Amino acid sequence: MAGLIRPCLALQDGLKQTPLHAFHRQQGGKMVNFAGWSMPVQYALSHLESHLHTRQHCSLFDVSHMLQTKVFGRDRVKFMESLVVGDIAELKPDQGTLSLFTNEEGGILDDLIVTSTSEQHLYVVSNAGCREKDWALMQGRAEDLRAAGGDVHLEVSENALLALQGPSAVQVLQTGVSDNLAKLPFMSSAVMGVFGVPGCRVTRCGYTGEDGVEISVPMGRTVELVELLLRDPQVQLAGLAARDSLRLEAGLCLYGNDIDEMTTPVEAALVWTLGKRRRLAMDFPGAPVIVPQIKGKVKRKRVGLISTGPPIRPHMPILSPEGRPIGEVTSGCPSPCLKKNVAMGYVEGEQSRVGTVVAVEVRKKSCPALVTRMPFVPTRYHMLK
Numbered sequence: 528m529a530g531l532i533r534p535c536l537a538l539q540d541g542l543k544q545t546p547l548h549a550f551h552r553q554q555g556g557k558m559v560n561f562a563g564w565s566m567p568v569q570y571a572l573s574h575l576e577s578h579l580h581t582r583q584h585c586s587l588f589d590v591s592h593m594l595q596t597k598v599f600g601r602d603r604v605k606f607m608e609s610l611v612v613g614d615i616a617e618l619k620p621d622q623g624t625l626s627l628f629t630n631e632e633g634g635i636l637d638d639l640i641v642t643s644t645s646e647q648h649l650y651v652v653s654n655a656g657c658r659e660k661d662w663a664l665m666q667g668r669a670e671d672l673r674a675a676g677g678d679v680h681l682e683v684s685e686n687a688l689l690a691l692q693g694p695s696a697v698q699v700l701q702t703g704v705s706d707n708l709a710k711l712p713f714m715s716s717a718v719m720g721v722f723g724v725p726g727c728r729v730t731r732c733g734y735t736g737e738d739g740v741e742i743s744v745p746m747g748r749t750v751e752l753v754e755l756l757l758r759d760p761q762v763q764l765a766g767l768a769a770r771d772s773l774r775l776e777a778g779l780c781l782y783g784n785d786i787d788e789m790t791t792p793v794e795a796a797l798v799w800t801l802g803k804r805r806r807l808a809m810d811f812p813g814a815p816v817i818v819p820q821i822k823g824k825v826k827r828k829r830v831g832l833i834s835t836g837p838p839i840r841p842h843m844p845i846l847s848p849e850g851r852p853i854g855e856v857t858s859g860c861p862s863p864c865l866k867k868n869v870a871m872g873y874v875e876g877e878q879s880r881v882g883t884v885v886a887v888e889v890r891k892k893s894c895p896a897l898v899t900r901m902p903f904v905p906t907r908y909h910m911l912k
Contacts, residue, residue, distance in 0.1 A: 545591035546687045546749045554764055562656035564592040567766040577769040578863045581735060582904075585693025586765035587756055590734075592655035595684035595743060596665065599648045602677040607641060607649055610668055612792060612811045614802025618643035623650075623714045623730065627792055627800055628664060633816030634788040635795065637661050638780065640732065642716055650716070650728065652688070652741070654782050686728075687749040692739035692773075694907060695761045700740060703755065704729070713738075713908040722755040724748045734770060736777025736906040772860050775869055778831060778901025784841060785829065785857045785871055793820035794873070796829045827854060828879035831903060832870040834896035837889045839870040846886040846893060853878050856887060862903060869903045870896075 542565040551558065556567030567589065569577060580586055598607060607615045613626035623642035627635050637660070639653035653661045662683070669679050691700060697708050703722035708731075711717060716730035721742060728743040744752050756762050771781070780786045786795045791813070798821055805811050809818055832839065839859035847853050859870030870887070878885060883898040 543592070545589055546746045547589045547591065547753065550750050550753065551589065551764075556764070556766060559767065561767055562592065562654075562658075564655060566592060567764070569766040569768045570764045572763060572765075574768040574772070575863050577763065577765045578772050580763050581693045581737065581765060581769060581773055582864060583694070584761045584763070585691060585696040585699060585737075585739065586763050586769065587753065588690040588692065588765050588770055589687075590690050590741065591687040591749070592658075593688055594651075594653045594655065594658045594661055595686060595688060596651040596653070596662070597648045597682045597684055598651060598665075598679065599682065600677070600679035602672060602679045603649050604643075605677070606669060606672055606679040607651075608805070608811065609672075610664065610812065611639070611641065612801045612805060612817070613641065614804050615641055615643065615649070617802070617804070620645040621716050623716060623732070625714075625800055627797065628653075628661065629792070629811060629813040629817070630788060631812050632788075633791040633813035633820075635782075635786045635790050635792065635797075636664065636788060638782055638786065640714075640730075642730065644716070644728075646718070650684075650743075656783055684743065685746050686743040687746050689742045689744060689749070689753065689756075690733050690735075690739065691742065691756065691762070692733045692735040692737045693761075694738060696737070696739040697909070699756065699759045699761055700729070702759075710911075711909075712911040722752060724752045724755075727752075731909060734777075734779060735773040736779070736902055736904060736908075737773075738907050738909045771858075772863060775858050775860055775871070776862055776864060776902065776904040777906055778871070778903060780829075780871075781858060790829075791817050791820060791825070793817060794825050794827055794829065825876050827873040828876050829857075829871060830874055830879050831899045831901040832856070832859075832868075832872060832885070832887065832896045833865075833899045833903065834868045834870070834887060834894055836868070836894045837892075839868045839887050839889065839894075839896070844888040845872055845874055845896075846888055847878065848884055848886065850886070850893060853885065864904050868896075871901065874898070 854874035
């Protein structure tokens, strides 16, 4: 577990900190406990201002609390496919995919991004809240594979991780790199120098629904790179509050809220993460449970909800028009862009069709809501034509 400790420093109150912790405080960041890490929830801008700035210009988020793992060895693809539902073998060099760790019961252990790099290793980014669990899972499977004569080796990256998100993010970044970012499509990456900082992995992805990148940067150069990015007036620091409302508008799941070990990919409306070859082979954890659900029926399904009136929050009951409990909200907030309430939650399978009228119980009052397609706000990912 020592590899998990090196990229962070323990605080007196037991919280871990990223390499930008002192910088956040200097910039007026309001620090909170998030998954055992001291993280900024917002800065001088209000939550609303920060959210809208990201949608209109671009914002810089510290996501260094995420677990970055490199997987080496000739059996690295076999290793990863023994843990996740995706088709890792089909990835082209420097192409990535969102995937899921699943258990034998079909539950989701975590969501993660796997990139097959041209440097002959897999680059894996998974959630901070599942850091120890994910590392133990991967280490245990690697040991089993090596004991059977396989060749796989794991390494925890000590890099920090920054997310530059918004419609002007790539325009800002392009001034500091020699690579042509127009040729870097969504879910692909490349190693490059960024504003003079060498050896950064730039991945065209994010958690906001906007175009943007995540930059894995050597830990000792993190503050330097952040200061260089902030020289552009279009860039503002943003924290967890804006990150959460942005991802909800984009219809993206938060692990522990919207998906967990008791949720299958089919229930979570994440069937698209299941590789076609993997479905046919049924060779991923939980496949005997998950695959039959694709063409069958599930008791509950993740849906999007829109309403007016009082805000919808997690754990609020979802009701049929007659007032019968049919599910529960898992994420919800007023949408800064739509000026309506947006939420996601689970309802009975028969109630999951788009356009179904339901209600949400808010402070013991029934408030009408509509099952709606997600994302709530159109995504702007960069796809090559």
